[in-house]
Amino acid sequence: MNFVLLLAWIISIVDSTSLPCGPDGLCHCEHINVMDCSKTNELPLRNVCDYIDDSKGVKINILHLEQNGYKYIRTEDIKGCKSLKSLYLRGNEISYVEDVSLIKFDNLKTLDMSYNQLDVYNKRGTLAFKLPQSLIKLVLNGNLNVSDSAGVMYPNLSNLTNIEQLIFDGLKDTNFPVSYSEMQSLRSVSLSGLDGNCNMPYVSNDTFKHLTHIRTLNLSSCDIENVTAGVFEKLKNLEVLDLSHNMNLGFRKAMNITYSLQFTKIKSLNFSKLYPTFGLGTQLKLQDVCYLWNTNLTEIVLNDNRIQLVERNALILTPSTLKILRVEGNTFTFGQYLFQLGCFAHLEECYGNFQNHARDPYLYMEEPKIDESEFVSTNLNCPYTAPDVLINISKKKRVCPYFKDNNINMNKTLPTSPPEMKRLEFSNCGMQYNVTSVLVNPTPYKMEYLDGSGNIFYSWIGPFGPFPNVKYLNLSRNYCTHIGLKFFDSFRNVENLQIQENFLGLILSDKYYGPGIFEKLSKVKVLNLSSNIISYLHPAAFSNMVHLTTLDLSVNNIESLAIDVGSLNNLIHLNLKFNFIHSVPSYLREKLELNSKRLNKSFTIDLSNNTLSVSCNEKEFLEWMVKHRMNMLNFDHYTFYNMSGQRVDAERFVKDVIKLYMDCGSYSMIIVACSIGISIFLSVVIGGVVYRNRWNLRYLMRMTKIKHFGYIRLHQYFNEPERFMYDAFISYANEDVRLILDVMIPKLEGQGLKLCLHDKDFLPGNNIADNILQAIGNSRKTVAVISQQFLKSNWCLFEFNMARMESIYSRGGNSCLIIVILEDVPTRNMSDEMLDWMRTNTYIEYTQEANGELLFWDNFLQVLNE
Template sequence: MKFVLLFASIICIVDSSSLSCGPDGLCQCEHIDVMDCSENKQLPLRNVCDYMDDSKDVNITILHLEQNGYKYIRTEDIKGCKSLKTLFLKLNEISYIEDVSLTKFDNLKTLDMSFNQLDIYNKRGTLAFKLPLSLKKLVLNGNLNVTDYGGAMYPDLSNLFNVEQLIFDGLKDTNFPESYSEIQSLRSVSLSGLDGNCSIPYVSNDTFQHLTHVRTLNLSFCNIQNVTAGAFEKLKNLEVLDLSQNMNIGFRKAMNVTYSLQFTKIKSLNISKLYPTFGLGTQIKLQDLCYLWNTNLTELVLNDNRIELIDRNVLILTPNTLKIIRAEGNTFTFGPYLYQLGCMSHLEEFYGNFQSIVRDPHLYMKEPNTDESELITINLNCPYTAPEVLKNISKMKRGLCPYLKDNKININKTFPTFPTKMKRLEFSNCGMQYNATDILVKPVPYKMEYIDASDNILYSWIGPCGPFPNVKYLNLSRNYCSHIGLNFFDSFKNLENLQIQENFLGLVLSNEYYGPGIFEKLSKVKVMNLSSNIISYLHPTVFSNMVHLTKLDLSVNNIESLDIDVGSLNNLMHLNLKFNFIHSVPSHLREKLELNSKRLNKNFTIDLSNNTLSVSCDEKDFLEWMVKHRMNMLNFDHYKFHNMSGQRVNAERFVSDVMKLDMDCGSYSLPIVACSIGISVYLSVVIGGAIYKNRWNLRYLMRMNKIKHFGYIRLHQYFNEPERFMYDAFISYANEDLRFILDVMMPKLEGHGLKLCLHDKDFLPGNNIADNILQAIGDSRKTVAVISEQFLKSEWCLFEFNMARMESIYSRGGNSCLIIVILEDVPTRNMSNEMLDWMRTNTYIEYTQEENGELLFWDNFLRVLNA
């Protein structure tokens, strides 16, 4: 009994995310050595330290005291805390620390006093209090008094011979004193304005000359506007430099930065966001980064620089040590530089995600407005830009890095080269809209293992693509793809993880010609994700050759029966079938999972969440099998269970009903009744499905028939003359968007002499709403659907859209009368299939408030309306 109680106590302690501790139990102790008394606990500092001193059975080494409103620290208040190794006093109001109060903290390694009111950066360059000599990390940023900014100095810390990391505010027109060259342990200095104050408009040769032992220097968001050519020359040990988010530097000035890095041990350079978000596209010129050739740089970060083009031959000067490039959030376009990718001969990882993404317009007001035409010219003559030097370097790279004399390239005869040592390539969410036909990669990237091209518009994968003989992970999800060629995956013979979810592959995977051969060469795939692909039926042999398949995800589809050949799937252990229409799992699939589990000595799993599982004599074998293996059914207790009467029951009741099936299914009458009901339900589903599939056609024809017999005959029909319309356009919109219609659209269109029909002012009172809608569509030359989130939630808006769609198909001789205006960013998952189909085959217009974009929108909109 004692053992049980002890075990239960241990479990409770392990399961507890945090325990109350400290004075009056107002603090939290998530770990045995961490106490958190932060965030306005209003605990006197002496009470906290006395608690630590009195509690002999606890060994607190890390103490959080942030945001407690402390104004001063005295020796008597903290004497009980002297065993601490880490102390956080961030975001208080501390303006005074008694001279020797911290000197007794012989074990203190980390001290964070950021965002207080301490006189750290005074004109004397000294601290009014002494710090423990054991410190390795000191955080003092956020203590800068802006009114005294001009006379501020960095404090003298030469006595801290163990300190390794300093986090300060960045001071304007201030150099680090010579005493910092004596701190041989100092490895990292951060002056970033992202978490503190930093304004260093001018970085001179003297600013950091005494940080001779520093390896990491963070100058991000420091309002740097100019850098001298020797700014970092004396930092002989510098390995990591972060200059990101200094939006006034630009690549023209970056040449000075790269010049001084030749004399350092630089390995990682972050020059992200050297420009504001909005402006002209950036072109990297040959001289901008030319001095990097003479460094041992291994990582280059170029995110969010609006990079559009790279001059020819720039890539020749990438150092042979370069292994990682991060260039996300740019706007790369086609250019000759793409034929010189092989120049990056040792590149292993490239991250180019989020190309051409839409930016938040509010950033325009928050960022500096830099006139790039006025950027200063750097008077450095980089010797590596000479044609003869470039040609020699090109020859050293053995044919993989061609020297381009000019920008004239015959793309039919010249093949781009690929970095031979590339391992990882990410180009996700870039708006690439292509039919992926044959994509030839030379030379063969034998080391490539990871490719992510998800969230694009690669709508058809024809192939062949590659070769990529050793790629193990491929992500092509969310690409609107509806077709895969039989040769597309031929070169991915060692692929192990294939992510192709959220496409439109249902039809091609059920096709008798394509279905069996698409995945034929992917015998080594272990994980496959086919969720959200509108799959209702799979060709039986679609997975036949995937002998190593372990995990198969078919969730969020329309699958009713999973009749696939599993004879060769000897490693299949995990099957995700949630959010389908499955009533049972075939016996051959169940048997295969059991055999695999026994042979591999592992538990198989199936997820049937959000399917409808009913107690039925017809599915007796499957239901009994599922109950027997319910521990293998993921989320079993939350399945949708129904009894024989169709009532929803919980998992416990369902199991009980299944256990009684032997008795309930003994008579013949029950099967007969069940069969009769099943046939009736089946016919109902078939008929209902047919009606549902053609519901809009039927509703339109019924309404038109009603108007034909009970309405009036148009004069143009009677005299066989061309139709004249009462309105130029019928505007279909959600009531929540009325202000946009009245304040923006109506004045703009009526100002051009167009007559509009709006349901709020032109529908006849007393008439049936549906009749009013059809009358308005028929009386209008065009119907404009203003698509928004609220539009998709309105049944009448969707009715108007579909009636206009039917009008275009049946009553206008094939001439479309429907115009779609996208008012706001609407996820495609919220759109109906009819709307998605229409938008795939018809153009639509997107509204924007950006000045030039809005002018173009109205120009296009008026042209379409008048067509």
Template sequence: MKIGVKILPLIICLAESNYFICGPDGVCLCDNYNRMDCSNTYFSIREICEFIGNIAKYNVSVLHLERNGYKSIEYFDLQGCDKLHELFLGDNNISSIGKDSFINFDRLKLIDMSNNTLAIYDETVQHTFKFPLSIKILMLNGNLNVNISGQTAYPDLSYLTHLEVLNMDGLRNKVFPVTYRKIKKLHTVTLSGLNGNCNISHLTNVSLQNLPHVRTLNLSACNIENIHAGAFKNLPDLEILDLSQNLNLGFRMLRNISYSLQFTKIKILNVSKVHSTFGMGTRLRKRDLCYLWNTTLTEILLNSNRIQLIETNALIMIPESLNILQVEDNKFTFGPYLLQLGCMSNLEEFYGNFQNTAHNPILYEKEPTGNVNELINGYSDCPFMQNSFLQNISTLKEYCPFFENDKIDTKKDWPKFPKKLRRVEFAQCDMQYSLTSFPIFPLPVYMEYMDFSGNILHSWIGPIGPFPNLKYLNLSRNYCSHVGLQFFDLIGSVENLQLQENFLGLVLSDENKGPFIFIKMVNVKCLNLSSNIISYLPPSIFSTMSKLETLDLSVNNIETWTIDVNTLNNLVHLNLKFNFFQTLPAVLRNKLESNSERLGKQFTIDLRNNTFTVSCNGKEYLKWMVKHAHNMLHFKDYIFHDKTGAALSVEQFVKEVRHLDNECRSYTLIIVFCSIGISVFLAIVVGGFLYRNRWKLRYLMRLTKVKHFGYTKLHNGLNEPEHFMYDAFISYANEDLRFILDKIIPKLEEHEMKLCIHDRDFLPGNNIADNILEAIRKSRKTVVILSKEFLKSKWCLYEFNMARMESIYSREGDNCLLVVMFENVPTGNMSTEMLQWIQSNTYIEYTTEEEGNLLFWENLKDALSE
């Protein structure tokens, strides 16, 4: 009995997936999709099939038996497995299969016999077994016996009339037998040397003629050196052709390949790595691409071919049907062909990553040292490469110039891009440039995705574009340290902006530049600023990004959250790992919660490798963190310390935070109550003092202001300070102005008294309070016309109190305040200060009686003449 072989994998799988233990002795794995995996168990096929046949509850339809060391299969071994749909027996040592082993397998659709030692390609061996007639997918690759010498042939599978997919080894200079024409449903044939053995060498016009129904043909890594011009002509339904990793093929064979593809329905052509990795740089010529013009290709793969140049006018022959072009891992340099990119008028996707890549030199000895086919004469009888034809096509294609004799006018021949291009990838290409202003023509209205990561685009000045519909932009890993204020102005439609692993910290922290860099990026939903040496960000740096959902500020040097989140109404995902945060402000926490509730999305925060200490200072944040532990990504990996600095596990941290209220309550209450008590006492004392001396303080403040900041006091030409400009300053309510104009001014000024009337004599433009204080100080007396309206005016009361203060503090005891009781005023309406003054000083009552009126004016003149 074999036990314990899969115990560890079982534990891992069970912990991480929906698999459960099954099979004999519980060494296999099953899932809810009726799949059983008994690979690497070394249990016999018979034991496993008996288990499946006896335990009907599993209803197994897919069985994996790879890598079990099986050497043969007999009829009795498979009893119980006859209800299977798929059977995988690859990577064993099976050399024989008993007759009628699959006789009862009427449901089997797939059988994998790859990488065994079946002699299925040996003509001298008589095979007694047959695969089930129901088979649709058959994998026989990796069974080619290297000891067979000259007696190889493709097996007769004509009885498998339902066969659709066939994986086999590719035999050198062998033709598929005519019997394969009977397999009319066979649409995919793989002879690749990547997952088996393939050594075809030469493809002639008859090698594949008996596969007329094939739509997908994989001949990768088959050591092909030569392909005849009619090799694929007899495959009219061919749509996908993979000739990659045939290092001896070279580009000169493209002429023959493309010639026969004219007669197919070809959609995808893969000729990646057909040039030696360490050979000289190569050039795509017109003769190589000539017949492509007459094909229906939608995608071409030319990766890993050390392409340096494309012959001028060659791109004119790219078929209009082409949508996708892959030219990764080459070494393109500048040439006129760059001005003809617009000739690919319907190109939608361009992949040019990994240009100028350095390859592992250990691979050199495993590759051919040169490409013989590169030396073939450049002459071609292809009619599509004639200048007259190319010139005519260029005129029919918009933005597709024709250059005769490589003559270029740099003033008018500006780079033009495929007008339907929507995706461009040019990552990790070792481009070292500063991105200055670069106009794009024609307007790239379809462009949605651009990836220029992993280059050395060290300065982004811009603006670039416009790209009115660009959604994804990746400029990460570019060593950039400078961003111009206009760089993003023409790409405001971007929703996913990847800027990680640059040096943007300094420019973003600049208060004069940082807030304006992203001001036009109003549609961004995902922003990645990870690894940018950021220590500070201005509050308004993301103020226009109201649609921002995911913000990544990980792996920086940020200690405090300074960003204003008031406009970030969609922010729900925040990555702050590997920073120096100890707390997050309440405004950010509240914003995340409100956004989450409103949008119906769970907010997430990643704070790994930030340190959190259990203390009363950060109690509210720590409690919030524990409450929302399910929102904290990888919460168990956070760093927690107690007050002494000792490390805490997540369980210990949660426990201590829950006890913080009791621990911090006493100190908090004492501090709060003491602070409140002291504050109230001081407020009462200070308030009482200020209220009691309020007019004195206001007077002294005004006096100080006038002294230090006011105008120089006028002395009417005299130097003595006791001389005044006015005999009296008349203080009155505006409602009593008629009395002042009709009585006071005429009666007093006829006796040559000079009066100060605020409607007439106040200096325009000065502060009212300053004018009042100057009038009182420049007048020998201040006459208050006391009335009910006077008591309602704040400025009248101000004039009274300022005159009272002047009498007390500035006239050496001389009373300069004279009150005229213009009408009977209830004492209850008077302020305390006014009532005290009336009670302790003589005032004059105004009356309209004839005798009393004469006495009033005499008393008033006498009082003002003192």
């Protein structure tokens, strides 16, 4: 029994590891039945086959002999390889194969003789050597002599009764002979120029008519310029057609192709790169998709065609069977077609990544220069483009409006979405938007996967959607600085949330936003917040994520982790690498252990590239880390320092930690008590001073930062009068925005005043506090519109106090702060600084009473113009 187990273990190792084998150990065996003798410096073919024939107990079924410089194949050389099932001879120099050398390979299923010098395509239409009837796949591409290819024919292979797949070169002005109609097992033919030679500028109705049994036809990169209307009409079983990389074709000339596909069983159509990379944007017209309506297509690929617009009502004719749409690498812009996306009645997956993607300019030199004039190679009149037919089809679809003209009432007509959509990808498209409230119509109840990563969605306000059943949401790499409290209300069932590589550090630490951003995401299992410039997290940031198992906070500026994990009963994977962490809090360590025990799964934590030092202060944590070092991912590669500050490896670190109990001495409690007492005393004293002068300090710190790291105004050097960008910076609470936008701004701008507003003039990506100081410094006056909501906003109070400090320190004693009292505000709700300012400076009260309002505006404009 032990011998059997040992033998099984040895076989499993041999089967999973590449080991030397073959003659003189020059080959490699990744599996016990696969031998690779490629690129072995002309290792004699006979030696290889003799080795296979002599192998005892190990049966080689698959043999690779690519790029060995073989020039011929003789019967005597390969007789030992007769048991092979697959033989790969690609990239040799074989020009001669002995007539019957392969005929007795009764088990051979796959034969690859591509890129040799064989006389495969000749005017006789025959092969100079016989092939075994057992073949299922035959690869002969790359054997065409392009300079002498006129009048050559495809070889007669009618004796291969079991052949299913052929890979040939594509011959110019050559039809497949009638013998191919007898090959009833033939399912796939590839003539692709992407891996071989293909030059078929004109394809007629006779070119493929004898391939009656095939289901897959690959004509990619065949230099096709034109086709006749019935080109695929005889291929009744055709299911997959690849016409990609035919840059002379274009959509207009492809109309004949779509016409002939009506008579097939087509399911997948690849129309990628029918245009060169560079040029004007293309338009997908009604006539281009007309005949597709009468097919059962389930997948269409339109990648890299510079598609910019889709003609009105064209989407109505997309087949109802369509489930997968690939439109990557185009240049879509806003158009009427966006209101007809619901015409994709049963579309489940859409891939639109890399829109407006920058291209390698060298492609311009490599690609052909095409005449892209609107040339239509057919006189076919598609019956489905008639208005009455389009209207009838649109009515049969759930949300597929028909538009008579280009006049659309944007207030009454909403963009539609495919009602059956499950997966949508639009990553790396360079889209730059502030994601405000957007209603998706109809509600995509089946949507499960949404990827909008790699764009510039710099602010997520929402609500956006809703997307009630999305499980995977990726909004990473979007330069986002702000998340509205209602944004994730539309994604309550998300389980995997990827929002790494944004700028969310400030908003996640905010005491108002921090606890509420993820409040509705109770079902999230995986949360990625890496690379978000996070230095501090609000303790309640993840409190409602009761199903969270994996939390990634890597590549941030976190020094200490103070999050509430009381409700995180499923958290077992924590990634903290590339931070400034010295220790992990005890409550978090205990939580990981408890969760691991209850779930019967090992917890993991990654502290790579943090600063971990041997220290008495962190004794408890260091001992815990050493105890659980098997749970520390990449522990042997951590950065460790001993008590002297010298860098040590993991082994030395473990030994130093074990010695900590003796090294730390017995005065720890006294030292701790004294330290605590002194710290409390100093904290009280310093805290009182800092609190009393808190606004002065904040202002001076910010101004110091701007002075040293920002710019210096020119008037300070030349003693010139200061010039301001704005007449006034308006500070107001978001809840009062209607009064500001509808009344105050029109009135002031009507007087020729230039105003600064945080909604439109703050620079995206800048720190909010810096934006506020720049706005105050660049404005002649700052107007604080005081209301109940103003007093509740931390940012509004910050703006008031910074304007107050500006008046005191930077305007030579001239006040730049104007207070407008919007409503009755109890003085008990005002800060001491605000009350003190109002006692020594005048303010204006807003009223809507007719006479009082006239007086208000007279006074207000007079103060603003001083």
